[in-house]
Amino acid sequence: MAALRRSGPAALAVVSSLLSHTLAIPFSTRDSNYTTLPINTTTSISFSPCPSDLKLPPSLECATYSVPIDWDTPSGEHFDLGLVRLPARANSTTKIGSLFVNPGGPGGSATETVAGIAEGVFPLPDALFEAFDIIGLDPRGIGFSQAVQCDQSIWAERVSWFPDTQEDYDKLVDKNRRYGESCREKTGPLLEYLDMVSIVKDHEAVRIALDNKPLNMVGLSYGSFLGMTYASLFPDSIRTLAIDGLLQHSQADSSNSFIESSAYTVSLKNFFQWASTDSSSPLKGLDVESIWASLRKNASSPLSASACDGTTNCASTVNAEEILWNAQQALVFKLPQITSSLSTWGTLASALFNATTRGEYSSFSKRLDDHAQMAGVAMACLDWAHDPSVFDLEYLRAKKHMAQTFFPLTGGQCQTVFEVHSCIGWPYAASNPQAPTRVETDFTVLAVASDADPSTGYTWGVGALQELGNKVFVTRKGDGHTSFFLGGETAGVMAEYLITGEAPERGLFLES
Numbered sequence: 213m214a215a216l217r218r219s220g221p222a223a224l225a226v227v228s229s230l231l232s233h234t235l236a237i238p239f240s241t242r243d244s245n246y247t248t249l250p251i252n253t254t255t256s257i258s259f260s261p262c263p264s265d266l267k268l269p270p271s272l273e274c275a276t277y278s279v280p281i282d283w284d285t286p287s288g289e290h291f292d293l294g295l296v297r298l299p300a301r302a303n304s305t306t307k308i309g310s311l312f313v314n315p316g317g318p319g320g321s322a323t324e325t326v327a328g329i330a331e332g333v334f335p336l337p338d339a340l341f342e343a344f345d346i347i348g349l350d351p352r353g354i355g356f357s358q359a360v361q362c363d364q365s366i367w368a369e370r371v372s373w374f375p376d377t378q379e380d381y382d383k384l385v386d387k388n389r390r391y392g393e394s395c396r397e398k399t400g401p402l403l404e405y406l407d408m409v410s411i412v413k414d415h416e417a418v419r420i421a422l423d424n425k426p427l428n429m430v431g432l433s434y435g436s437f438l439g440m441t442y443a444s445l446f447p448d449s450i451r452t453l454a455i456d457g458l459l460q461h462s463q464a465d466s467s468n469s470f471i472e473s474s475a476y477t478v479s480l481k482n483f484f485q486w487a488s489t490d491s492s493s494p495l496k497g498l499d500v501e502s503i504w505a506s507l508r509k510n511a512s513s514p515l516s517a518s519a520c521d522g523t524t525n526c527a528s529t530v531n532a533e534e535i536l537w538n539a540q541q542a543l544v545f546k547l548p549q550i551t552s553s554l555s556t557w558g559t560l561a562s563a564l565f566n567a568t569t570r571g572e573y574s575s576f577s578k579r580l581d582d583h584a585q586m587a588g589v590a591m592a593c594l595d596w597a598h599d600p601s602v603f604d605l606e607y608l609r610a611k612k613h614m615a616q617t618f619f620p621l622t623g624g625q626c627q628t629v630f631e632v633h634s635c636i637g638w639p640y641a642a643s644n645p646q647a648p649t650r651v652e653t654d655f656t657v658l659a660v661a662s663d664a665d666p667s668t669g670y671t672w673g674v675g676a677l678q679e680l681g682n683k684v685f686v687t688r689k690g691d692g693h694t695s696f697f698l699g700g701e702t703a704g705v706m707a708e709y710l711i712t713g714e715a716p717e718r719g720l721f722l723e724s
């Protein structure tokens with residue numbers, strides 16, 4: 213569920229669920245009768261040139277829109293959502309409408325993604341720019357939509373995400389509680405309302421205020437969860453929905469860890485093969501799997517990260533759990549198609565090269581300045597169950613044993629674990645915990661997954677088919693997280709669908 217980030221602060225650490233509708237549903241589902249919002253639909257959004265201090269591409273226009281913090285108390289305190297628009301190039305006869313792009317995360321900024329699109333960072337088909345106003349709406353708590361603020365000195369404290377003793381477990385829970393309290397104090401009451409249902413209602417309010425026409429949406433990674441939740445709550449508000457890098461919000465936590473660890477492992481093995489043979493790799497000709505094993509062995513006690521200052525940028529030492537977490541982020545893009553992204557296989561190869569030749573481990577160090585990760589944890593804590601009476605030491609030890617038994621290469625560390633284990637002890641319970649999403653739409657949803665995705669495992673993609681009624685599923689056979697930005701056949705199929713509204717044939721398997 214990694215965010216797709218246009219650029220970010222530093223090297224490696226940058227990152228930058230079918231119940232067929234004919235089947236009886238054996239557990240509760242979300243209320244799918246939600247068709248109206250308690251808002252004044254006469255208010256509209258007007259865009260103006262973006263403030264120059266935001267340093268956004270000049271082709272973008274900016275706007276804000278005020279929404280209630282708590283949608284169940286619509287007359288209560290409000291705050292501003294921030295959004296950008298890249299106007300369609302075509303004249304009114306060829307323009308179709310608005311295309312919302314959400315990059316996932318949790319914690320990813322849609323305004324930043326659309327800025328990247330405006331700058332031509334991503335190889336998207338021209339036809340998309342002609343057909344749509346491309347809209348980047350930062351989800352509440354992110355970017356221009358009252359970004360979550362927390363005490364970074366608490367974030368910097370090192371605790372184990374996989375404690376072996378009661379003492380270490382208590383440290384994890386205590387840190388998570390204090391960190392959450394600091395976020396509440398610095399962010400305000402919004403921190404308690406960052407769940408996906410609230411985010412979807414914000415999107416629906418913005419859609420109505422834009423022109424009240426059915427929207428088009430690309431939801432990438434965690435954004436697929438946004439898209440599925442939106443379509444389940446407001447099925448008539450959408451013209452086309454392309455979800456890419458599917459995440460199921462219905463599996464048990466143990467299954468999520470298993471699925472993501474399997475995805476990470478498959479991708480890492482493919483990386484070993486690539487890094488030991490590709491001419492661009494500094495590790496060409498070497499046994500990369502044994503370098504990986506040596507790195508993890510060396511990290512049994514913390515390693516020096518000399519390029520980090522330990523307070524503002526990244527931690528001054530790095531341990532095995534942090535290496536595993538950061539290496540997964542680097543697997544997001546195989547090749548640097550996304551020119552300014554540093555989360556690529558080449559960066560990971562370079563980081564391993566520096567480790568093995570110079571004892572230099574800085575690029576594996578934990579970022580201390582990554583606001584997207586902060587917001588991501590705060591959001592995850594509302595969308596994923598983390599009750600300490602269930603997530604106790606016995607449970608965490610069993611999960612670790614499970615991971616080490618089935619996935620020794622990655623040891624169980626992955627984004628799901630990072631986020632959910634950072635929530636044990638969080639001051640707020642999950643208000644929108646896992647439940648199957650039931651998506652019944654008149655239009656066809658386009659669902660895309662790649663079989664070697666390092667983050668949103670293909671298993672989630674196949675599983676999500678049980679929750680989508682009217683859908684077409686496309687498999688990309690290949691490496692890397694999501695397909696929309698890769699400029700290949702899959703991206704072409706997605707663009708064609710968004711423009712024509714016609715889904716491709718069912719069950720496509722594509723090579724790029």
Ligand SMILES: *[C@@H]1O[C@H](CO)[C@@H](O)[C@H](O)[C@H]1NC(C)=O
Nearest residue numbers: 240241242243244245246650
């Ligand atoms: C939708 O509304 C109808 C009529 O009020 C009700 O019978 C049904 O249970 C509702 N469905 C859900 C999923 O809440």
Ligand SMILES: *[C@@H]1O[C@H](CO)[C@@H](O)[C@H](O)[C@H]1NC(C)=O
Nearest residue numbers: 250251252253254255256287
């Ligand atoms: C809706 O907003 C418009 C414009 O701000 C205002 O004139 C009108 O009174 C509002 N209506 C309600 C019911 O609040």
Ligand SMILES: *[C@@H]1O[C@H](CO)[C@@H](O)[C@H](O)[C@H]1NC(C)=O
Nearest residue numbers: 301302303304305306307342
């Ligand atoms: C608008 O676009 C259509 C289709 O490309 C074209 O035929 C028409 O001439 C354009 N109109 C203007 C005013 O540019």
Ligand SMILES: *[C@@H]1O[C@H](CO)[C@@H](O)[C@H](O)[C@H]1NC(C)=O
Nearest residue numbers: 503506507510567568569571
């Ligand atoms: C691990 O440490 C050994 C002994 O210092 C060193 O030779 C080796 O290069 C290190 N490997 C990595 C990947 O850091």
Ligand SMILES: *[C@@H]1O[C@H](CO)[C@@H](O)[C@H](O)[C@H]1NC(C)=O
Nearest residue numbers: 223224559560562563566575
């Ligand atoms: C590896 O070291 C080189 C030389 O100092 C540096 O340019 C490069 O950025 C480092 N790689 C990573 C991933 O930090």
